[in-house]
Amino acid sequence: MYSYRKPIRRKKSRKSKSLYVTAMVLAVLGIFAAKLLVIFPTVYATADIQDVKLANTLAIPWPAYGQSAVGVKGHGVVSASPNQSARPTASVAKLVTALAILEKKPLVNNEQGEQIVISDADIAIYDFYLSHQGVVVDIKPGQSISQYKALQYMLILSANNIADISAKWAFGSVDEYTAYANDMIKKMGLSTMHIDDASGLSPKTISSAEDLVRLGEYALDNPVIADIVAQESIDLPEGTQKINTNVFLNYQGNGVIGIKNGLTDEAGGVLLAAAKRTVDNTQLTIISVVMGSERYFDSQKDAVALIDPTVSALSGSASIAAGTVVGHYDVPWGENADVITKEPITLNKWTNALDASYVELYPITTTTQKGTVVGKMTVPQDNANASEAQIMLDSDVNNPSTKWRIMGLINKTSY
Structure with a gap:
């Protein structure tokens, strides 16, 4: 006798689906944890030779x-x-x-700019400075002075009266x-x-x-x-x-x-x-x-x-003194960290410390303490050689707080 048995449709395993979701959640949490606890956010460096100390025998x-x-x-x-x-x-x-x-109110050379019209109140300014023996320019109500002419005065x-009148204008x-x-x-x-x-x-x-x-x-x-x-x-x-x-x-x-x-x-x-x-x-x-x-x-x-x-x-000869600021690190979660020369740099000419000098700063990728060498400064000398000196952090660069990291992730701050 012929008989027909309806095929049984197997349900997908709830267990395998649950494992997949769990793996995805763990992956996301792993990325979140890495950014929250492990990855050190980007700290950008800026080189800036700010000062040169004279070090020669000629006194000012x-x-x-x-x-x-x-x-x-x-x-x-x-x-x-x-x-x-x-x-x-x-x-x-x-x-x-x-x-x-x-x-x-920007101007370019040879441009007179807007007109400043003298008012009755401006006469009181004139009288004030005149009574204090200050330098004044004669004015009268209704008179017009161009912005450029006011700057000349x-x-x-x-x-003095034109300084006040121009500022008020x-x-x-x-x-x-x-x-x-x-x-x-x-x-x-x-x-x-x-x-x-x-x-x-x-x-x-x-x-x-x-x-x-x-x-x-x-x-x-x-x-x-x-x-x-x-x-x-x-x-x-x-x-x-x-x-x-x-x-x-x-x-x-x-x-x-x-x-x-x-x-x-x-x-x-x-x-x-x-x-x-x-x-x-x-x-x-x-x-x-x-x-x-x-x-x-x-x-x-x-x-x-x-x-x-x-x-x-x-x-004459000169030196860049130890402790001279030559750059800084932009620390998004705290105060910027200055970079300073570790030792004096001697130059045979002061002008060598101008445009020909350059600073190389290394990236900061972890907590870094004050005094850590983070780069070098190179200054050309007349003999075609160059002076190199280590430069170091002038303050600590610490890990950001957990709160800052969480807010950074929420606000999609780039690490």
Whole structure:
């Protein structure tokens, strides 16, 4: 007898499916655990040769009063008198005002920019500075001054009323300007500087001589400011001409190209000067600052007098001091870690420490302690050889916290 049996359909094993899911979960957890507990996140390095210390027998003849510093445009402060502190800057602060205005309302050379219309309130500013024996430019309500002309009045004539009027025009008020300016100089790394006003009359507008050298670098990097501070005179609307208050500007062929002078009772005489010079066949812009002279012209002549001794000093041997910052590691979960020279590096010429030098930094892939060698610095010498020196961490680079790792994974932060 023929019979038919219906085939039995076998169900897939629940056990094998469960094992597959478990394996996938374990794989994901393994990747998560590796990133959470094992893999060291990327720590990027930045090389930056920040400073070179003079080490030769030629002393810089610092004035006996106040404080002074010298530098090289593009290479920072190279030497300074030992008594650096934050002191009133007088009208040198107008360079900050000009930089802030040009950051807010950029100009290019030969462009006049927007018109600043003089209001009745601006006359009160004029009267205030006139009563305090400050330098002013005559104005009247309804008069228009171009942005470029205002910058000329500020930087060539040192007009205090125009500094305030321009700051108010660009930022809405002098208070809003000072807030902006202090944020700007903080980003510039000018740690001793504080801006309390637009003109520099306030004794609370302060800086060290070293930071004024650095301010000079920023100012000369701006082509509009560099052009204005090099102008020996300015034509006024009534047809008269006034000379730059920086009286040593290109005086008797001294090569001075600017940049700003100042005088108040609290600051004394101040001059931030710059001059083109050739050092070992390399053209450099030397920057000098003298602050705090009792007699106004002492700071002017003494700042200019620092330039040639600086050239002589730069022409001699030099060293990069142990502990000089030459780079840093960007640590996303903590403070950046500076990289410093482990030992002094001796050079037979200071200019060898400029553009020809380079720093090689190794990647950091694990917890690394302060003092660990993380790279090398190479400086060419005249004999076609090169000096090499080890560079090391100036602080610890520790593992990130578990919380930071978890947040990094949640936010898809790249390791």
